[in-house]
Amino acid sequence: MAENVKARVxxxxxxxxxxxxxxKTLISHPMESGQRKDSQGNTIPRSIIHRFTCDFNGENxxxxxxxxxISTNPYFEFxxxxxxxxxxxxxxxxxxxSVYEESATVEVS
Amino acid sequence: xxxxxxxxxxxxAGAAALTLLxxxxxxxxxxxxxxxxxxxxDVADGGVNLDAPEIAENGNTVPxxxxxxxxxxxxxxxxxxxxxxxxxxxxxxxxxxSSASTRIRLAGTQDVIAVAKMADGSFARTSKEVKVxxxxxxx
Amino acid sequence: xxxxxxxxxxxxxxxxxxFATADPDAKLVVNGEIEMVTETEAPEHLxxxxxxxxxxxxxxxxxxxxxxxxxxxxxxIFVDQARDVWNTVEGDAGESCASCHxxxxxxxxxxxxxPKWNEEKGEVYTAEMYINDCRTExxxxxxxxxxxxxxxxxxxxISSVSRGMTVDVAIDGPVREAWERGKEIYxxxxxxxxxxxxxxxxxxxxxxxxxxxxSQGHINGFPxxxxxxxxxxxKHNRFRGCIRDTRGVPYAIGSEDFVALELYVASRGNGLSVxxxxxxx
Numbered sequence: 001m002a003e004n005v006k007a008r009v010x011x012x013x014x015x016x017x018x019x020x021x022x023x024k025t026l027i028s029h030p031m032e033s034g035q036r037k038d039s040q041g042n043t044i045p046r047s048i049i050h051r052f053t054c055d056f057n058g059e060n061x062x063x064x065x066x067x068x069x070i071s072t073n074p075y076f077e078f079x080x081x082x083x084x085x086x087x088x089x090x091x092x093x094x095x096x097x098s099v100y101e102e103s104a105t106v107e108v109s
Numbered sequence: 110x111x112x113x114x115x116x117x118x119x120x121x122a123g124a125a126a127l128t129l130l131x132x133x134x135x136x137x138x139x140x141x142x143x144x145x146x147x148x149x150x151d152v153a154d155g156g157v158n159l160d161a162p163e164i165a166e167n168g169n170t171v172p173x174x175x176x177x178x179x180x181x182x183x184x185x186x187x188x189x190x191x192x193x194x195x196x197x198x199x200x201x202x203x204x205x206x207s208s209a210s211t212r213i214r215l216a217g218t219q220d221v222i223a224v225a226k227m228a229d230g231s232f233a234r235t236s237k238e239v240k241v242x243x244x245x246x247x248x
Numbered sequence: 249x250x251x252x253x254x255x256x257x258x259x260x261x262x263x264x265x266x267f268a269t270a271d272p273d274a275k276l277v278v279n280g281e282i283e284m285v286t287e288t289e290a291p292e293h294l295x296x297x298x299x300x301x302x303x304x305x306x307x308x309x310x311x312x313x314x315x316x317x318x319x320x321x322x323x324x325i326f327v328d329q330a331r332d333v334w335n336t337v338e339g340d341a342g343e344s345c346a347s348c349h350x351x352x353x354x355x356x357x358x359x360x361x362x363p364k365w366n367e368e369k370g371e372v373y374t375a376e377m378y379i380n381d382c383r384t385e386x387x388x389x390x391x392x393x394x395x396x397x398x399x400x401x402x403x404x405x406i407s408s409v410s411r412g413m414t415v416d417v418a419i420d421g422p423v424r425e426a427w428e429r430g431k432e433i434y435x436x437x438x439x440x441x442x443x444x445x446x447x448x449x450x451x452x453x454x455x456x457x458x459x460x461x462x463s464q465g466h467i468n469g470f471p472x473x474x475x476x477x478x479x480x481x482x483k484h485n486r487f488r489g490c491i492r493d494t495r496g497v498p499y500a501i502g503s504e505d506f507v508a509l510e511l512y513v514a515s516r517g518n519g520l521s522v523x524x525x526x527x528x529x
Contacts (some may be wrong), residue, residue, distance in 0.1 A: 006329050010319040019207035028329070033214070035191050060201025062209065067194040069187055071170045071212040072478035073322045077203030078198075083345040162310045170322075170475035172310050231400035242459030246493055 005029055009090055011104040015082045023054065023061070024077045027092055027100060033068035049074060049100075051093040056106075057086035082106055139188050143224055146184050146197075147232045156233030157183065157225040168215040168241040176208030176224035176235060183207065184226075188236075189219025215241050258378075276304050276523075279318055282412040284521040285477050291518040293419060296450040297464065302520050303472075303528055306454070311475065314527040323404055323473035323525035326397075327482050333398060337415040339389030345402075348386060359410035359522050363511045365422045372426045372507055375403045376482075394502035400480040404471045409526035415468050415522060417514045426504075430512025433505060439496025460529075465490075466517035467510070468506035469526025473524075480525060483510050 006025040027049065033048055034046025048068055054061040061080045080088070085108040092100040143152065156176035165171040175198065185195040200210045207225070215221070216237045222236040276284040286302040294300070304312060318324045334345040349355060352408055359375065366373035369381075379402055380391040392399040419427045434445045448457065449465030456462065480484040485503040487509055491498035499505040 004329060006325055006332075008319065008325050008328060022205075024320060026325055028325045055201075056203050058123065059203045061203045061205075062200075062201060063199040063213075064200070064209070065197040067196060069190055069195040069214045071214055071327060072319070075210075075212050075320075075322065077174075077210040079208060081203045081205045083203070162308065164308065166311050167475040168309050169478055172314075245458045246457065246489065 003097075004016065005094075005100055007090065007092070007100060007102045008073050009088070009102050009104055011080075011088050012082075012106060014107040014109050016085055017082070017108050020079050021082055021106075022077065023080050023088070024075070025052070025054070025102075026073060026075045027091055028066065028073050029092075029094075031070055031072045045089045047095050048086060049094050052076060053091045054078070054080065055089045055091075056080060056082065057084070061088075082108070084108055112203040115245075124236055139186055139193050139222065142184070142186055142193060143222075143234070146224055148224070150230070150232055152224065152232040152234045154234060157223050157235045158184075159221060159223040159235050159237050161221050161237050161239050163212045163238075164240045164242060165215060168217065168244060170212045171215050171241070172210065172212050173221060174208065174210040175225075176206065177223075177227070178207065178227050180225040180233075181228055182226040183209070185213070185222045186222040186224075187213065187215055187219060188222060189195060190214070190216050195221075217241050250444040252478045265318075271309070272305070274305070274312065275307075276302070276312070276316065278316055278411060284412060284523055285414065285519065286521070288519040291515065294516050296446065297516075299358065300466065300517060301453075301464055302523060303463040303469055306461050307527075307529060310318065311527060311529055314473075315523070321473065321525070321527055322478070323471075323480055323527065326401040327405045327408050327525065330398075330401035333402065334405065334511075339383065339387035341386060341388040345382065348382070349468045351404050353404050356409045356502050357401060357413060360413040360415055361417055363423075363507060363514060364418060367422075372423055372511055374507055374510060375406055376502065377507075379403070395482050395485050397480075400482055401469050403482070404525040407520065407522060410522040411524070413522050415514065415517045417511065417518055419511075419515060423511060426508040427511050427515065428466075429505070430508035430510070433509045434512055437494075439448055439494030440489050441494045441496075443494040443510075444521055445490065464514065464516075466520060467513050467524075468517045468520045469523040469528065471524055472526045472528045475527070475529050483513075487513075 005028055010024040012021045029049050032044055032047040036044045038044055046068060050066050052064045052066060062078050086106060090102040090106045160174040161171065175185060177183055182197060182199045184197045186193045187195050196211060196215050200207045219242045220236045220238050224232060224234045226232055259505055272295040272392060276286050286305050288490050290297040290300045304315060314320050337344045363372050363374045376399055383389040384391050437444045445465060448462050453462050453464045467483050470483045474481045484506045487506055
């Protein structure tokens with residue numbers, strides 16, 4: 001797993017049923033592209049997060065296939081429908097097999 | 110990712126070299142990717158929005174947004190990068206809209222391309238040129 | 249003549265994007281609540297400028313927007329990492345930052361007056377020096393490298409709790425000698441290109457050096473998240489980069505010379521708001 005990976009997510013704490021909310025996510029990750037060479041001229045192997053998903057109560061909101069052209073510390077912003085109270089689950093999949101997870105609960109008033 | 114000045118220049122040179130290839134040879138890669146995404150279906154111009162700065166202050170972190178009403182997926186390509194794929198956004202049943210924003214790497218001035226797959230199986234495409242400046246200050 | 253008009257219009261159309269900068273009257277408000285002073289009267293000691301402007305005002309709209317919300321500002325993830333470290337016991341003494349300081353917010357105001365005179369040590373102190381004293385003397389932990397990731401993260405955290413406060417660095421009294429030394433460095437031409445800090449940041453701010461829009465070189469936004477490095481960048485790292493760009497040999501990061509330069513450059517920004525961690529190109 002890449003060193004000291006940390007995620008930030010913003011989702012509303014409460015919403016009305018059926019509301020559409022803006023979600024923002026950021027995760028610290030070098031996203032080594034596989035295009036760079038080290039000082040000895042050897043290619044630095046690719047090591048990226050290649051997939052990001054967001055689900056709410058088990059149903060998918062967005063599923064992103066990520067390539068090396070995504071910047072260091074990947075950021076995503078998108079909109080989610082909140083049909084009822086529940087929990088967002090955010091998952092990032094690293095090339096090295098690591099999976100990083102974050103969640104956020106939402107109350108419905 | 111920490112690009113030194115030299116590495117950034119090398120990236121730029123790589124992009125420049127690519128643009129010197131016969132247009133057909135290079136365009137094929139983007140076309141192949143689009144074909145793979147569409148299954149060879151016709152692609153309409155327009156119907157998908159792509160927001161990107163006209164001039165990016167740094168090619169390492171270029172903010173972009175894509176949206177297309179009723180799309181189930183949007184693929185983003187950067188035609189002038191060493192490898193053109195950038196990301197494919199697949200919108201699930203709880204997507205509030207078919208839109209997303211992210212930040213991408215561009216190895217030089219080039220076209221960014223977005224192709225949307227609509228719910229009815231049709232496809233739409235747009236592109237936008239982003240100029241990437243090479244600053245005077247390496248730091 | 250129609251032809252001439254069109255040519256002029258075309259020429260203008262080509263020029264405009266190259267020099268498209270953000271709205272000069274744009275206001276920097278972070279998270280809809282922290283109002284920043286991005287333009288104000290220059291401090292009295294500063295003879296070369298009438299008005300001082302934050303580096304934020306020189307950036308494009310897209311870069312500016314990244315600093316206006318903590319969920320858009322990539323630096324804040326490093327601030328989060330520093331908060332974890334803040335509460336982590338390290339070293340022989342069994343202490344964390346929190347053991348003595350409580351919440352990081354207890355240090356609100358510190359960033360606005362740094363660097364400053366440390367009476368006990370008898371020298372000008374930066375955030376990095378205070379942090380390492382805490383680590384070695386109070387915690388019994390290893391010092392961090394001046395430009396290391398944990399150090400940049402911690403200085404970003406300490407700066408973040410002072411955001412919106414007015415930079416107010418003392419230039420008289422015991423710091424005067426260091427301040428004069430910093431001023432001397434600022435106006436000395438370095439390198440094969442024979443450029444002083446002042447040549448770019450006082451004489452030519454708002455002009456372009458190749459495609460770079462030159463700022464006034466204030467450091468109220470440091471440590472800053474630079475899009476180029478995709479990481480936090482320390483003040484001394486930026487100083488080193490500038491001198492290297494003159495094709496000169498920079499002073500060492502953490503050296504007495506760079507501490508003096510930091511004091512002088514910080515004092516040029518007296519009156520602006522603490523923005524660090526800002527976002528720059």
